[in-house]
Each structure stands twice: as structure tokens, then as C-alpha cells.
Amino acid sequence: MRLFSVFSIISLAVAICPPVSMAQNGGMPLPGGANAAANPNGMPPRNLPSSDTPPSLRGAGPGGNSGNLSNSGKLPQTHGQVQRVWDLTPYTGYLTKHDHPEQAVIDWILRETGTDLWFTAPFGYMNADRDKLTVYHTDEVHQMVAGIVDRFVAGDKDPQVLGLRVMTVGNPNWRSNAHLLMQHVNVDSPGMQAWLLSKENAAIVMSQLRARTDTRQVQALDLITHNGQTEKLASTRGRNYVLNVKPAPTGWPPYEPETGEIQEGYRLEISPLLSTDGRAIDCVIKAEIDQVDKLKPVELNLPLPNAQIHRARIDVPQVVSWRLHERFRWPSDMVLLLSCGVVASPERPQATVPLLNLEMITGTTAGRADALMFIEFRGRASENLTTTPLVPQMATGIGAPNRGRY
Structure with a gap:
């Protein structure tokens, strides 16, 4: 009679509790739900941050914090920013032996405006290639940029x-x-x-x-x-x-x-x-x-x-x-x-x-x-009919960073 009671209690417990999957390594149960099948080793899923994950990495993919995607397709215009494009070919067209003559234009713009202006509010950007310079910023910044660009494209092109x-x-x-x-x-x-x-x-x-x-x-x-x-x-x-x-x-x-x-x-x-x-x-x-x-x-x-x-x-x-x-x-x-x-x-x-x-x-x-x-x-x-003596040139490493340039 006592043996029957023990088996009755075990049967009642099995009927009440749902079955759980057993891990192959030591018989430890896996977490329930859909993530259990995708994690046979009992590890938490990669896309779910644990309590030890830094806040900057939570919700990030395998490569770290990927930021928030913006699908608005519009640039900020809180300060009346507009985009303007300058033609640099009147200047760069003469410098056929220079690899990146437009870099001089960027350097002088940054010397005139300072670098902090491009990394703080209001939002703006600057991009240049051999043919054109594209700037997105306020009217005040465009005036400073125009003053520098004019000295290149409208100035003297001869050496x-x-x-x-x-x-x-x-x-x-x-x-x-x-x-x-x-x-x-x-x-x-x-x-x-x-x-x-x-x-x-x-x-x-x-x-x-x-x-x-x-x-x-x-x-x-x-x-x-x-x-x-x-x-x-x-x-x-x-x-x-x-x-x-x-x-x-x-x-x-x-x-x-x-x-x-x-x-x-x-x-x-x-x-x-x-x-x-x-x-x-x-x-x-x-x-x-x-x-x-x-x-x-x-x-x-x-x-x-x-x-x-x-x-x-x-x-x-x-x-x-x-x-x-x-x-x-x-x-x-x-x-x-x-x-x-x-x-x-x-x-x-x-x-x-x-x-x-x-x-x-x-x-x-x-x-x-x-x-x-x-x-x-x-x-x-x-x-100037002068003779320029040979002067040793200082070598510059390929791909050297531009820090300290300004």
C-alpha cells in the first residue's frame, strides 16, 4: 500500500509538470521557448544582451554598436544649412603632377574655420575630390569657405x-x-x-x-x-x-x-x-x-x-x-x-x-x-631667372594621418 502511494505521487507530478529537454552534457535542462532549440549548449543567444553587457553594446550586432538607422532621408536643417558645390578644376587642372591637389583647399579651409566647427553643432560636412568641393553648412560658414576657394580658383595659377x-x-x-x-x-x-x-x-x-x-x-x-x-x-x-x-x-x-x-x-x-x-x-x-x-x-x-x-x-x-x-x-x-x-x-x-x-x-x-x-x-x-639649388626633401609616409596638420 505504501509503495503504491509513492508511485501515485510520482505519476501525479509528471502529469502536472511539462516535459523539459535535457542537455547532452551532464543532463542540465535548457531554457524553454524558441531559443532553446537554437542554443543546444545552454548558452544565451548572441542577440540577447546579458546583465554584464555594457549599455553601449546592448542591442548591437556582432561588430559592436552599429548605431540607429535613420530612414528619413533628410539632413538636419535646424540652422538653415544648405549644400553648395564649388568647381575646383580651374585650380586642380594645372596641377597634373600632384596626386591630390584638392587637399590644399581642405587644409586652408580648416585653418580658416577651425576643426571644431565641423564636429559640433550645427551639423555640417565637407567633401572634396579633384573636380569639386561639396559643403553642407550655414551661410556664415559658406562665406568663409567661398573666400578661401576664390583664392585658389580665381588666383594666380602659375608657380x-x-x-x-x-x-x-x-x-x-x-x-x-x-x-x-x-x-x-x-x-x-x-x-x-x-x-x-x-x-x-x-x-x-x-x-x-x-x-x-x-x-x-x-x-x-x-x-x-x-x-x-x-x-x-x-x-x-x-x-x-x-x-x-x-x-x-x-x-x-x-x-x-x-x-x-x-x-x-x-x-x-x-x-x-x-x-x-x-x-x-x-x-x-x-x-x-x-x-x-x-x-x-x-x-x-x-x-x-x-x-x-x-x-x-x-x-x-x-x-x-x-x-x-x-x-x-x-x-x-x-x-x-x-x-x-x-x-x-x-x-x-x-x-x-x-x-x-x-x-x-x-x-x-x-x-x-x-x-x-x-x-x-x-x-x-x-x-625670376633664378637657379634653385637642390634641397633634400623630407619624406612623408604613405597614408600618414593628418593629425596636427592645422
């Missing part, structure tokens, strides 16, 4: 000549005789000074500098460039030093030096843009100067197998660097003079006789000078 002179002066007291010949210009970079000079006064100041014994001309060239395009120049050289000391694979000597190299010299980028009538010039100048001021020696005590000490020396470079990234605007019939202040000299003088080079012995460098840069617009290249 222009930009005279560039880089000099160093050991003592900044050259200003005493040249002060009244120059008109001071405000500069944002700390330690930087700028002046405007007439071409006659610029010739006088340059003559005064050349008469000094502490003046050295680093670079003098007539740079041929197209309106708005960026030209890059570089003059660098490597300086070796002992970076580390490591065990020698041959066993004797027990240790060998590991050398490193620092590139010292200058790198310069210039991007000039003329006004439509050619009376004013905007120029973005980016300069970098790096110099090894001194190699400080450090003695190392390294153990030997016979319990003795092996002495070696490594070098710790003391590098002096200087950076400039400024935009200037001045009348095209005047000369812009820039002073970097007393900074690392762009180039160190080489010893006439290499064996008498004291830098190899002392590890020091006499490299402080007032670096000066004369920039003069000389008009069309066809009107």
Missing part, C-alpha cells in the same frame, strides 16, 4: 617663387642697428619675434648681418611652389652615441657597445596662399630644430666570470629642441623676418680636420645662436 634665407647669429645684439628699420609683428609662440621690412630695408639688414663675424648662412634658396601647396624641406644628419652595453656573443671582449643614432638638424614646412589680387600673402610655417647639446658619459661596472669588474661607458644625450607652428599674413611687397631667439643652432659647424674635432673628445657642442629666417615673395617663377 610662384618664395625666397627663403636662414641665418644664425651668435649674439642677438644685431638688433641695435636694425631696430629702426623693422616693424614689429605680434607672435603667439613663446620666445618668437617677427618683423616686417621693406625690400630695401631687408637688404640693409642682411648686409649688416653678413658683415658680422658671428653670422653664418645656413640655407639660401628660391623655393618654387604652387599657390596653397605645402613644400617640405629638411637638412638632418645622424649623430651616433653609445646607447647600451651588452654581453658579447664571442666571449671576448666580454661586453660590446650597442650604438644609437639621433637625427639632428632642421625640418621645415611652408604653405603660402596668395590673395586673389596678389597683394597679400598668408603663410603657414612649421619648423623643427633638434640638436644634441652634449653627450653625458655614465660609467658602468659590469661583472666578469673571474669575479673582477669590467668598466664600460654609455652616453646619455642632452637634446635641445625647438618648435614653431605659426600662420602669418603680410603684404606681398614686404619681407617677413622671423627670429627664433637664442636656441639650438640648426647646424653644427664641422671641424676642418676630423682628427682635431674636439667634440669627439669632450662630447660638447657649441650650438647656441639667434636663428633668423627671411621670407620674401618674388612673384611668378617665369619672371
Whole structure:
């Protein structure tokens, strides 16, 4: 009678509870419903977020947060945005040897408007190819864009000549005789000074500098460039030093030096843009100067197998660097003079006789000078019968990012 009661209770429980599927691994039940058949391993479905899923990934596909799709087919017009298209072929048609001449137009628009304007409200966008520029934004932005585009498409298409002179002066007291010949210009970079000079006064100041014994001309060239395009120049050289000391694979000597190299010299980028009538010039100048001021020696005590000490020396470079990234605007019939202040000299003088080079012995460098840069617009290249010296070009990596461009 008791046995019959137990079987009756089991039968009643089976009749009340619905059957559940049993997993093959250990007999654990799978969640019920339609998702059970699609998940034989007992794992939650991929399209259902768990409690540990970050909010930004909930509702996302396998590739992460895909955002919300908009099927309205309309762009925001909360601030009266409209789309306008400019024809760039009057400018890009002349630059057949440039891969992406329209990039200069984009660069100068961003320099004029700033980058934040295109990533904040109100909504807008800009796109360009070799033939056209498309902009969607407010009327105020369109006016700024039109002013820049006109300087490209309606300006001078012929190659222009930009005279560039880089000099160093050991003592900044050259200003005493040249002060009244120059008109001071405000500069944002700390330690930087700028002046405007007439071409006659610029010739006088340059003559005064050349008469000094502490003046050295680093670079003098007539740079041929197209309106708005960026030209890059570089003059660098490597300086070796002992970076580390490591065990020698041959066993004797027990240790060998590991050398490193620092590139010292200058790198310069210039991007000039003329006004439509050619009376004013905007120029973005980016300069970098790096110099090894001194190699400080450090003695190392390294153990030997016979319990003795092996002495070696490594070098710790003391590098002096200087950076400039400024935009200037001045009348095209005047000369812009820039002073970097007393900074690392762009180039160190080489010893006439290499064996008498004291830098190899002392590890020091006499490299402080007032670096000066004369920039003069000389008009069309066809009107200037000058010979442009070969200048080492600074290589640019393929697909390099545009960060820091503006």
C-alpha cells in the first residue's frame, strides 16, 4: 500500500509538470521557448544582451554598436544649412603632377574655420575630390569657405617663387642697428619675434648681418611652389652615441657597445596662399630644430666570470629642441623676418680636420645662436631667372594621418 502511494505521487507530478529537454552534457535542462532549440549548449543567444553587457553594446550586432538607422532621408536643417558645390578644376587642372591637389583647399579651409566647427553643432560636412568641393553648412560658414576657394580658383595659377634665407647669429645684439628699420609683428609662440621690412630695408639688414663675424648662412634658396601647396624641406644628419652595453656573443671582449643614432638638424614646412589680387600673402610655417647639446658619459661596472669588474661607458644625450607652428599674413611687397631667439643652432659647424674635432673628445657642442629666417615673395617663377639649388626633401609616409596638420 505504501509503495503504491509513492508511485501515485510520482505519476501525479509528471502529469502536472511539462516535459523539459535535457542537455547532452551532464543532463542540465535548457531554457524553454524558441531559443532553446537554437542554443543546444545552454548558452544565451548572441542577440540577447546579458546583465554584464555594457549599455553601449546592448542591442548591437556582432561588430559592436552599429548605431540607429535613420530612414528619413533628410539632413538636419535646424540652422538653415544648405549644400553648395564649388568647381575646383580651374585650380586642380594645372596641377597634373600632384596626386591630390584638392587637399590644399581642405587644409586652408580648416585653418580658416577651425576643426571644431565641423564636429559640433550645427551639423555640417565637407567633401572634396579633384573636380569639386561639396559643403553642407550655414551661410556664415559658406562665406568663409567661398573666400578661401576664390583664392585658389580665381588666383594666380602659375608657380610662384618664395625666397627663403636662414641665418644664425651668435649674439642677438644685431638688433641695435636694425631696430629702426623693422616693424614689429605680434607672435603667439613663446620666445618668437617677427618683423616686417621693406625690400630695401631687408637688404640693409642682411648686409649688416653678413658683415658680422658671428653670422653664418645656413640655407639660401628660391623655393618654387604652387599657390596653397605645402613644400617640405629638411637638412638632418645622424649623430651616433653609445646607447647600451651588452654581453658579447664571442666571449671576448666580454661586453660590446650597442650604438644609437639621433637625427639632428632642421625640418621645415611652408604653405603660402596668395590673395586673389596678389597683394597679400598668408603663410603657414612649421619648423623643427633638434640638436644634441652634449653627450653625458655614465660609467658602468659590469661583472666578469673571474669575479673582477669590467668598466664600460654609455652616453646619455642632452637634446635641445625647438618648435614653431605659426600662420602669418603680410603684404606681398614686404619681407617677413622671423627670429627664433637664442636656441639650438640648426647646424653644427664641422671641424676642418676630423682628427682635431674636439667634440669627439669632450662630447660638447657649441650650438647656441639667434636663428633668423627671411621670407620674401618674388612673384611668378617665369619672371625670376633664378637657379634653385637642390634641397633634400623630407619624406612623408604613405597614408600618414593628418593629425596636427592645422
